[in-house]
Amino acid sequence: xNTAAKTAAGSPSRAAAAGRLVLRRLGFAVxxxxxxxxxxxxxxxxxxxxxxxxxxxxxxFDASAQDVAAVRARLGLDDPVLVQFxxxxxxxxxxxxxxxxxxxQPVAQVVAERLPWTILLATTGLxxxxxxxxxxxxxxxxxxxxxxxxxxxxxxxxxxxxPPFVLALLSIAVFSLGLGWLPVAGLTDAGSAISIxxxxxxxxxxxxxxxxSQSPWLVLHLRQSLLSSLSEDHVVGARARGLGEGIVVxxxxxxxxxxxxxxxxxxxxxxxxxxxxxxxEVFSWPxxxxxxxxxATAVDYPLLAxxxxxxxxxxxxxxxxxxxxxxxxxxxxxxxx
Amino acid sequence: xxxxxxxxxxxTAWESGSGQWRSAARKRAGTPRGGGREVRARIRLWGxxxxxxxxxxAALLVPALAGNEGGVHYEAIRLPPSPEHPFGTxxxxxxxxxxxxxxxxxxxxxxxxxxxxxxxLGAAVGTIAGALGGWTDRLxxxxxxxxNAVPHLLLGIVIVALYRGSVVAVVLSIALTHWTAVARxxxxxxxxxxxxxxxxxxxxxxxxxxxxxxxxxxPAIVPQAALSAVLLIPHAVWHETALSFLGLGLxxxxxxxxxxxxxxxxxxxLGAWWIILFPSALLVVTxxxxxxxxxxxxxxxxxxxRSELAL
Numbered sequence: 001x002n003t004a005a006k007t008a009a010g011s012p013s014r015a016a017a018a019g020r021l022v023l024r025r026l027g028f029a030v031x032x033x034x035x036x037x038x039x040x041x042x043x044x045x046x047x048x049x050x051x052x053x054x055x056x057x058x059x060x061f062d063a064s065a066q067d068v069a070a071v072r073a074r075l076g077l078d079d080p081v082l083v084q085f086x087x088x089x090x091x092x093x094x095x096x097x098x099x100x101x102x103x104x105q106p107v108a109q110v111v112a113e114r115l116p117w118t119i120l121l122a123t124t125g126l127x128x129x130x131x132x133x134x135x136x137x138x139x140x141x142x143x144x145x146x147x148x149x150x151x152x153x154x155x156x157x158x159x160x161x162x163p164p165f166v167l168a169l170l171s172i173a174v175f176s177l178g179l180g181w182l183p184v185a186g187l188t189d190a191g192s193a194i195s196i197x198x199x200x201x202x203x204x205x206x207x208x209x210x211x212x213s214q215s216p217w218l219v220l221h222l223r224q225s226l227l228s229s230l231s232e233d234h235v236v237g238a239r240a241r242g243l244g245e246g247i248v249v250x251x252x253x254x255x256x257x258x259x260x261x262x263x264x265x266x267x268x269x270x271x272x273x274x275x276x277x278x279x280x281e282v283f284s285w286p287x288x289x290x291x292x293x294x295x296a297t298a299v300d301y302p303l304l305a306x307x308x309x310x311x312x313x314x315x316x317x318x319x320x321x322x323x324x325x326x327x328x329x330x331x332x333x334x335x336x337x
Numbered sequence: 338x339x340x341x342x343x344x345x346x347x348x349t350a351w352e353s354g355s356g357q358w359r360s361a362a363r364k365r366a367g368t369p370r371g372g373g374r375e376v377r378a379r380i381r382l383w384g385x386x387x388x389x390x391x392x393x394x395a396a397l398l399v400p401a402l403a404g405n406e407g408g409v410h411y412e413a414i415r416l417p418p419s420p421e422h423p424f425g426t427x428x429x430x431x432x433x434x435x436x437x438x439x440x441x442x443x444x445x446x447x448x449x450x451x452x453x454x455x456x457x458l459g460a461a462v463g464t465i466a467g468a469l470g471g472w473t474d475r476l477x478x479x480x481x482x483x484x485n486a487v488p489h490l491l492l493g494i495v496i497v498a499l500y501r502g503s504v505v506a507v508v509l510s511i512a513l514t515h516w517t518a519v520a521r522x523x524x525x526x527x528x529x530x531x532x533x534x535x536x537x538x539x540x541x542x543x544x545x546x547x548x549x550x551x552x553x554x555x556p557a558i559v560p561q562a563a564l565s566a567v568l569l570i571p572h573a574v575w576h577e578t579a580l581s582f583l584g585l586g587l588x589x590x591x592x593x594x595x596x597x598x599x600x601x602x603x604x605x606x607l608g609a610w611w612i613i614l615f616p617s618a619l620l621v622v623t624x625x626x627x628x629x630x631x632x633x634x635x636x637x638x639x640x641x642x643r644s645e646l647a648l
Contacts, residue, residue, distance in 0.1 A: 028482075032482070032483050032486050035483055036483070036486070036487055040495060043495055043496060043499055044495075044499055046499070047499030047500060048500065157625070158621065158625065160628075161571065161620075161621045161624040161625045161628065162617070162621050163575055163578055163579060163582075163617075163620070165579065165582050165598070166598065166613070166617040166620070166621075169598070169601075169602065169605050169613045169617075170610075170613065170614065170617070172605060172606075173605050173610045173613065173614075177605070177606070177608060270485075270487075270488040270489060271488075273488040273490075273491065274488050274489060274490040274491070274579075277488075277490055277491065277494070277583075278490075278579060278582070278583075281583060282602070292491060292494055293494065293583050293585070296494045296495055296497075296498030296499075296585065297498055297501075297584075297585065299498065299499060304495060307491075308487060308491060308492075308495065311487065311488050311491050312486050312487050312488075315486050315487070315488060316486055
């Protein structure tokens with residue numbers, strides 16, 4: 001893979017092709033993001049649920065009709081959807097993301113406070129998943145049909161059917177309550193300040209759960225693509241030259257198997273976001289994904305629209321990165337396709 | 338899967354003696370029979386079918402027979418599993434065994450309806466895009482790309498949250514997020530069907546576009562669409578469970594697996610692991626049985642790699 005990467009990245013035409021791909025994808029991403037935001041507004045406007053009730057809570061019974069009307073006017077709830085959307089959209093273009101009604105904070109502040117924690121959780125989870133996949137997938141394909149293979153494949157298929165929140169709850173029951181190794185939930189212990197040790201201790205279980213719940217697709221895919229690359233001509237050639245088994249598998253077969261794997265990781269980003277929503281919710285992790293649930297239950301359009309945009313942008317970025325990586329790493333990929 | 342090399346000795350042993358030349362010929366022709374693989378596939382199919390039938394029967398019969406057994410009993414709160422309550426009891430003293438099976442019934446029903454709606458929608462979009470081509474096709478495929486760019490659960494949460502507590506919203510939230518995979522598969526199927534001589538024959542025979550569509554194209558995509566519907570069921574179960582677990586899905590009085598697990602969250606912290614473990618085990622076994630059936634069906638109908646069809 002090293003030589004391939006060197007020659008590929010070294011040739012200016014491929015880098016230029018990757019650049020063109022980035023531009024084309026950005027051209028696609030902008031309308032998609034606008035449509036997604038507009039879709040959220042349309043859906044919210046069609047909802048029978050009145051956001052003013054959430055804003056006031058039970059105090060709406062004491063509020064006078066004028067006050068309610070004034071708040072409605074201030075929040076712009078009486079405007080038609082298109083006007084609301086335009087106000088919001090022009091605000092976003094000028095850097096004002098609006099105010100989250102459920103968190104009583106500017107949306108920008110909510111996102112800025114919570115996004116880093118989600119990115120931390122999601123990337124740690126992804127790294128865990130990829131590590132599991134590379135180690136177990138290689139081990140399974142190496143001795144196909146052996147006991148490691150049977151065990152890994154069976155566990156993989158079984159785990160595909162287990163939702164992340166079940167995994168999360170069971171791991172809390174075992175590791176936090178049963179064994180008492182790790183804390184149950186939250187970012188830090190109650191009342192203690194944020195420190196690296198505290199966060200790492202609280203991150204371990206959610207990140208492991210997220211990683212393990214994402215791993216079966218990656219493991220099974222890597223196993224399959226390693227199996228097919230093990231029967232390719234260059235691997236047969238390497239074996240025929242008498243190279244050691246370790247070198248054949250790790251240096252000749254694995255690199256070709258990893259290329260489609262990089263693409264798969266890119267397409268798994270939506271599932272990673274989904275998993276993050278559920279895992280954050282179970283572990284009370286203070287990230288943006290858990291805020292989706294809060295925002296949705298409160299029909300908090302400004303926050304919901306931004307969170308939908310963040311998630312969509314993450315998905316588009318993930319698939320873009322995967323495609324760029326494929327172009328740069330694999331000389332066989334048609335760069336202008 | 339794909340263990341061609343390894344299964345050759347197994348298959349000769351299995352076909353004993355006279356079959357040996359046949360397996361060699363099959364190998365040359367690129368269609369090895371792979372005894373172990375075939376036996377395993379058959380075990381998977383019948384095992385999955387048997388499990389699913391047993392679960393569905395249990396889900397239909399047990400709650401009906403149990404009657405009030407599954408009701409609220411405040412004197413029997415959070416009892417661990419015992420012969421009397423095989424799965425234990427929950428925070429309201431309800432029998433988890435009866436409740437989980439009743440929940441399974443709700444979950445499966447919602448999932449099946451959602452998968453059906455989703456497949457019909459996806460098949461319609463896919464057929465129109467594939468059959469009309471041109472701008473319609475490009476536009477519809479951009480719509481598919483756009484929907485795919487939003488994480489399914491997020492879009493589902495948005496839809497469900499805005500119409501809380503309604504079964505229709507849950508079904509729609511699943512259907513509106515999962516049709517894109519079906520649309521893609523059906524579209525590519527229609528595109529390849531359009532090249533077939535019998536379509537040319539129908540057109541040169543003077544068939545209108547509509548007649549070609551509903552007499553020649555639609556019947557041909559039914560098997561693919563049906564397979565997609567079954568493949569969608571585990572996803573739909575999963576999606577419904579996740580929504581209900583977050584408290585956004587089915588109304589609380591409809592005990593679905595997701596609602597049961599959502600209710601059980603606090604109970605786990607009190608040490609009542611059985612309230613979570615058994616219903617989720619039931620959920621996992623059910624989704625595995627359905628995907629086992631779907632996978633056997635797919636391997637029989639579409640000899641393609643698993644990863645290509647994973648929805």
